[in-house]
Amino acid sequence: MNNENPDPKTDPKAEAAIAPETEEEVAPAPLLTLRDGLPAVIDTDDGLAKAAEALARGTGPVGIDAERASGYRYSNRAYLLQLRRVGSGSWLIDPIGLTTMQPLIDALDGTEWILHAATQDLPCLSELGLHPTALFDTELAGRLLGYPRVGLGTLVETVLGFTMLKEHSAADWSTRPLPDAWLEYAALDVEVLVELREALAAELVEQGKDEWARQEFNWLRGFEAPVRVDxxxxxxxxxxxxxxxxxxxxxxxxxxxxxxxxxxxxxxxxxxxxxxxxxxxxxxxxxxxxxxxxxxxxxxxxxxxxxxxxxxxxxxxxxxxxxLPVRSPRSDGPPPPRAWSDKDPVAARRLALARESVNALAEERNLPAENLLTPDFLRRTMWAPPKTREPGALLDDIIERLAGLGARGWQIALTAPLLTDAILHAEPDDDSSDS
Structure with a gap:
């Protein structure tokens, strides 16, 4: 039998096998544009009052974004706010020259905010006195749903079918006046946040993850940027x-x-x-x-x-x-995982077993392992676990430990049994004896 591959240059069947029929080219996703045109920038107290009245008359959640000047300014302050709500349209607000934000604070009271990557914007919004009553984070929703890429542009294209241009993401937003091209870019960031929220919320319900998201969003409401020590x-x-x-x-x-x-x-x-x-x-x-x-x-x-x-x-x-400072200051946390094998081999086995179980469950539930359980919580619990080895009492102690660290209820329910099993299976059997 001839085992040589046929030559596509001389064998028409071989050519057909490696050159499938030309498929119709897929049209690129349409470019997202502003449906109502570019709104004027509000930079006076009177203008803010009118914008707030319009937003208060709107219905449903409010899409919100903020532009900072990271890489240019020391502060993390917001140099531009973008808001959109059904029934009120889009608004661009320059907070720098305003004497008060109270009209906007009042207008947003009791509304749900839609943010993308809320931890990035909540601190600068808080500086302005703006605090959410409820919120929906489209980036976090994307993570919980297992999307491999959760940037706003990617999610908008994947979920809603529109392409977003991101050429001004690293601009110096403290610049005045702001160019129209930058303002259009900023306004587009909230143009379809409401529609994206609705689509992702439906997927969360379909995957049975809506309660997970509710707990995560409630936790985000109290988020404060961590203070870096040293x-x-x-x-x-x-x-x-x-x-x-x-x-x-x-x-x-x-x-x-x-x-x-x-x-x-x-x-x-x-x-x-x-x-x-x-x-x-x-x-x-x-x-x-x-x-x-x-x-x-x-x-x-x-x-x-x-x-x-x-x-x-x-x-x-x-x-x-x-x-004089020391190279490695004392920490209240565990040592780096690479050092566990030398310092405490049993703890290293606990960590390996727990990681394997958490990663497997995360893959099964289609979400990143770090969203299933914060890695630092996992390391702390495996390095210094509760002393009891009675399974029921150990599980109760693990639940209490994770709650104290800040894990949400859904995370605890899914991972506490895994950590309990890792602790019990990592340690040698005290009843075993050499033959």
Whole structure:
């Protein structure tokens, strides 16, 4: 029998086999446009009062988005608000020059907000006195539904069939006046939030996940941005700095840069980059010429504050030993998982078993494992589990532990039995004996 593959150049059957019939080209999704045109920007108190009246007359939930100036400004304040509600249309509000937000606060009282990636916008909205009575997060809904990509543009195209342009997502929204192209981009972010919410809500009901979503959205209402402790330790490239005095220099330069950036309301990297902090902390220069000759110390930000940089470096050099920072500060959490096998092999087995079970259940329920249970909650529980090994009491203690950490009820119900089993099966059988 001839086992050679037929030559498509000479065998018409082979050619047909590898060249299927040409399919009709799929038309690209239509581009999302503003159905009511570009609204004017509201930047006066009188204008806000009229916008609030119109929003109050609308019906149903309110699509809300906010634009910040991340990468340009130190603050996380909102430089533009976009709102849309059935019966009232879309509104663009510039909060910078307003003396009060009270009309909008009153108009939104008792409404459901629709946000995409609510944790990004809730802090800046809270600064304006805006707090949701109820909310629906389209990004989180997408995660719970198992969508592999949950960006707003992707969800709008996948669920509603419209393409969104995202070319101004990294713009400096503190710019005034804002270009019309930017404003159109901003308005489009709320153009179909109501329709997207309705479609995702129906899918949540269909998949039996609507109660999960309700609990998640209720938790989001109380969300506050976490306060970073020792934020200077996140300096990029800090691992190249040797010695505790070098770490003290990183801390001092980072702190001084942060103070200046906050005072000027610019992002810290625009004063000096992390690379400059690392370079100075490695060399510990003590004069202006040596400092300005280092990588990253160029431009007005570096030279303008050279006295501040030199003082921070001198403080690091002269600081007492007891004041120097350590490489790895003590933490109330467990050690990195890679160290568990050496520190506590039983805990490492617990973690491996628990992760395997949680990942399997997440795949079965079609959602990311981190949404099924926060990884930090899993690690903390497996590193220092309750002492009892009586199954019923252990399960009760795990439920109490997860609730105390902040897990939602639906997460606890699904994962507490898995963690209980992992603890019981990871430990050696005390009743076993060598033969």
């Amino acid at each position: 934020a200077w330790r996140r300096t990029s490239g800090m691992h190249r700095v040797r010695g505790r005095r070098g770490l003290a220099a990183v801390r001092g330069l980072w702190t001084e840069r942060d103070r200046i950036a906050q005072q000027r309301d610019v992002t810290p990297s625009r004063i000096i980059p992390d690379a400059a902090i690392v370079a100075a902390s490695q060399e510990l220069p003590q004069d202006k010429a040596s400092l300005l000759g280092l990588k990253g110390f160029h431009g007005r930000g570096a030279e303008r504050y050279v006295t501040s940089w030199l003082k921070a470096l001198d403080d690091a050099v002269t600081m007492g030993e007891d004041e």
